Amino acid sequence: MDTLNVELGTRSYPILIGAGLLGVADSFAALRAGHLLIVSNTTVAPLYMRPLRTALGSRRVLEVILPDGEEHKxxxxxxxxLDVLIANRFARDCAVLALGGGVVGDLxxxxxxxxxxxxxFVQVPTTLLAQVDSSVGGKTAVNHPGGKNLIGxxxxxxxxxxxxxxxxxxxxRELRAGLAEVIKYGLICDPELFAWLEGNMxxxxxxxxxxxxxxxxxxCQIKSAIVARDEREEGERALLNLGHxxxxxxxxATAYRxxxxxxxxxxxxxxxxxxSRECGLLDPAQAERVRRLVELTGLPTRVQSVAPPVLLEHMRIDKKVLEGRLRLVLLKAIGAAFVTSEYPGDALTRTLAQHAGAVA
Amino acid sequence: MDTLNVELGTRSYPILIGAGLLGVADSFAALRAGHLLIVSNTTVAPLYMRPLRTALGSRRVLEVILPDGEEHKxxxxxxxxLDVLIANRFARDCAVLALGGGVVGDLxxxxxxxxxxxxxFVQVPTTLLAQVDSSVGGKTAVNHPGGKNLIGxxxxxxxxxxxxxxxxxxxxRELRAGLAEVIKYGLICDPELFAWLEGNMxxxxxxxxxxxxxxxxxxCQIKSAIVARDEREEGERALLNLGHxxxxxxxxATAYRxxxxxxxxxxxxxxxxxxSRECGLLDPAQAERVRRLVELTGLPTRVQSVAPPVLLEHMRIDKKVLEGRLRLVLLKAIGAAFVTSEYPGDALTRTLAQHAGAVA
Incomplete structure (x- = not known):
């Protein structure tokens, strides 16, 4: 078992990484709450609820099993x-435990x-995406028809x-989805990780x-270090929005479906x-390496079903819009991301024209 | 104009106190947000929305006017x-402004x-209760049929x-309701304030x-000092729950109606x-001074319409229940409150029998 610590002063916490941990009582030894509510979904609960409950021992445990899918967040x-917590009179010293992927964890x-x-709150992530990204860092949220994660x-x-x-x-398909976030960490600050992925995909x-x-x-190392330096996304943490x-x-634009x-x-x-390439910031060969690694991972490299102006409209409601100007995370190189709202508008238009809508 | 500062490090903020402040542009000079949403209610908005909007000048201002009353929290x-903020694409740099009493402010x-x-978030409290209590300290919440302020x-x-x-x-009636919280501050830690109230009610x-x-x-001085020492109610701040x-x-028990x-x-x-008297902690003469000041203020001194066992049941779902044992704020003297979960159960039974239900 590997233990990483996320250093946030009085709110520091450990990430335990290893095979079989969710079925082992020791994994939850630090958890003092005697009343627990596990939130899971209809796909994950049948697989892992039983060993998890065994590991939790004699604690009082309730379950809420949600339907599976982003549209239920x-x-x-x-x-x-919340109704279940209140109906069962859970007190302030209870704990909520998420067993599942990012949707379950965020909600x-x-x-x-x-x-x-x-x-x-305890995270027991069961998808690669949740293990490398959403379970770490304290961002929680639900979606709104007007946009993702707008309430949190x-x-x-x-x-x-x-x-x-x-x-x-x-x-x-979900394994590949999680690998997208791993590629992201390489692009943000770790060219060695990126190169390692090119060789080991x-x-x-x-x-x-x-x-x-x-x-x-x-x-987890990369993300927790960034979060430790900027917990509430007032600066550096925005780098984690690369591609987002x-x-x-x-x-x-596709209603999360x-x-x-x-x-x-x-x-x-x-x-x-x-x-980044269209802005003259990134070497075209490096941009092509990005496209190729994403393709090699079996992930989409463009947004076929959405027309460019529709995609632009949906970008504008994104939380990162500051004073009406869309902020973007761009690349100077693989492993060197930065945040900016200074870029030529026509570079964005060209990028969307190349990557959204039916291929001309 | 009086200015008090609530000292919370990077989250410190000023409380401005004075007559006519909400209609004066200077009161909002520190507010950088260009997009504001004012939440108010049908009673307060007709009285104060216009001068407030004038004071806010050229900022973009939207309004949501809720029905008046605790049952709408x-x-x-x-x-x-939230729907209005999202439909109008308010960005992260917007501000929400509460114009009204505690219900509007909490929501x-x-x-x-x-x-x-x-x-x-900006508070423009227009009731005495909000000015002396709910606008200061950062507690926000909505009610749930299962209990008050359970979601926040x-x-x-x-x-x-x-x-x-x-x-x-x-x-x-609302003036008197606000004075209850002022009496509370005297009881917690300021016997001089309590005595002053006895003379100046x-x-x-x-x-x-x-x-x-x-x-x-x-x-505001008393509350902000307590909040500064214990922002998240891990200790001393619980004193503010005296009587609550x-x-x-x-x-x-009366469905907030x-x-x-x-x-x-x-x-x-x-x-x-x-x-406190039943527990042998408080001098009976001091307990009687409390009853008399509350009576002098024109506030209820007992819960006529709720039977003692029903009141006890509703106390048990209170957020301050810890490990199933109800914590209470009690008095050693006027001006000396403390938190405890150690008290004889029959003292609680006697207290409820004396103060709840129809008079025998």
Whole structure:
């Protein structure tokens, strides 16, 4: 078992990484709450609820099982979970535990943030995306028909238990979606990780345990270091949105139904690289390496089903719009991302024309 | 104009206190947001929306006017306000402004806490209760049928503008409700304030401007000092719940329809003093002074319409229940409150028997 610590003063917490951890009592030894509510979904609960409950021992445990899918990450479902906590008179010293991927984690975390103005929260991520990204850093949220993650809170977990054995049951499509975020970390600040991915993508797609453990550990290291320096996204943390302004717009324009989040991020990374090239910032050969790695991962590299002006419209409602000017994360090189709202408008138009809508 | 600073490091903020402040541009000079959403209610908006909008000058201003009353402090109404922010594409640099009493402030503050994981929030309290209590300290929440303030967040305002001139239009019943919280501050830690209230209650009820300004300033000083030492209620801040465990239960048992919050707190203070006496902690003469001051203020001193066992049941779902044991704020003396979960159960039974239900 690997332990990484996210350093946030009094709100510091450990990330445990290893095979089989969710079924082991020791993984939850630090958890003092005697009353727990597990939020999961109809896909994950049948696979992992039983071993998790065994590991939790004699604690009082309730469950809320939501339907599976991003379209269920709603305020109405968060309210449903709150109703269960209240109906069962859970007190401030209870804990909410998320068993599942990013959707379950974001929603359960938002509930934990709001219930009685904040109760303890534990993440047990069962997808690669949640293990490398959404379970770390304290962002919680639900979606709104007007945009993704528009309603949420910063609420750090008390504990993250990343059981790598859960990846054996993960659908291939979700594995690839998680790898999009790993590619992102390489692009932001770790050219070695990016190059390693170029060489080892086949091993990752074949679910080689050592390869997966390597990228989970490295991703959590990078993300937790950035979060420790800028918990509430007042600066550097915005780098983690690389590819996400494009990606969120694609998800929103397709009503969250066509793509997994990580798939949208895959296309978003290609578009961020292309935009960087169009701005004269990124060497075209490096932009092409980005496109090729995303393609090799089996992720979309463009947004076929959305016309460029529609995608632009959806980008504008993105949370990163500041004073009406869209801020973007762009690349100077692979491993060197930066945030800017200074770019030629026609570079954005060209990027969208190349990467959105039916191929001319 | 008086300025008090609430010292919370990077989240410090000023409370401006004075007559006519809400109609003066200078009061909002520190506010950088160009896009504002004002949340108010059908009672307050007709009185003060126009001067406030004039003071806000050329900023883009939207309004959401809610029905007046505690029963409208719901998650559904918070969602309605969020819908307006999203439909109008307000960005992270917007601000939510609460114009009204505690209900409007709590709900608008919760919206500001959740929208895009937190946007700027300004309180313009127009009731005495909001000016001395709810606008200061960053507690935001909505009610749930299962209990008061069960869904919420800690989210500090950026600015509080307390216009004492608004108290001239405040119904007498609401003035008295606000005075309950002022009595509370005296009971917690300021015997001089308590004695001053015993001598000056007629002047306060006659809305003497100097008397009101004195209690607002002193109340904000006491509350902001406690909040500065314990922002998230991990210790000392719990003292501010004096009278509230009893009071919240009374409100909840009457479905928030019979009493104003401050009225319930009035009865709650009498019950907390009586309970302290029943526990042998408080001199009976001091308990009687508490009852008499609450009575002199024109506030209820018992919970006529709720039977003792029903009130006890509603106390048990209170947020302050820890590990199943109800924590109470009790008094060793006027001006010396403390938190405890150690008390004889029969003292609570006797207190409720004396103060709840029809008089035998």
């Amino acid at each position: 709603t305020l109405a479902n968060a309210a449903r979970v 359960a975390g938002f509930v934990a943030a709001c219930y009685q103005r904040g109760v303890a 809170a910063f609420h750090q977990p008390h504990l993250v238990v990343s059981d790598t054995a859960t990846l054996t049951t993960l659908p291939a 086949p091993a990752l797609l074949a679910r080689d345990p050592a390869a997966l453990a390597h990228v989970i550990r490295r991703s 302004t494009f990606g969120h717009a694609a998800e929103s 066509e793509w997994l989040h990580g798939e949208a991020v895959g296309a978003g990374l290609v578009m961020a690289a292309a935009m | 719901t998650l559904a109404n918070a969602a309605r306000v 608008a503050g919760f919206v500001a806490a959740c929208y895009q994981r937190g946007v700027a 967040a800690f989210h500090q305002p950026h600015l509080v503008v307390s216009d004492t001139a608004t108290l001239t239009t405040l119904p007498a 007629p002047a306060l009820l006659a809305r003497d401007p100097a008397a009101l300004a004195h209690v607002i300033r002193r109340s 465990t009893f009071g919240h239960a009374a409100e909840s 019979e009493w104003l919050h401050g009225e319930a707190v009035g009865a709650g203070l009498v019950m907390a003093a009586a309970m």
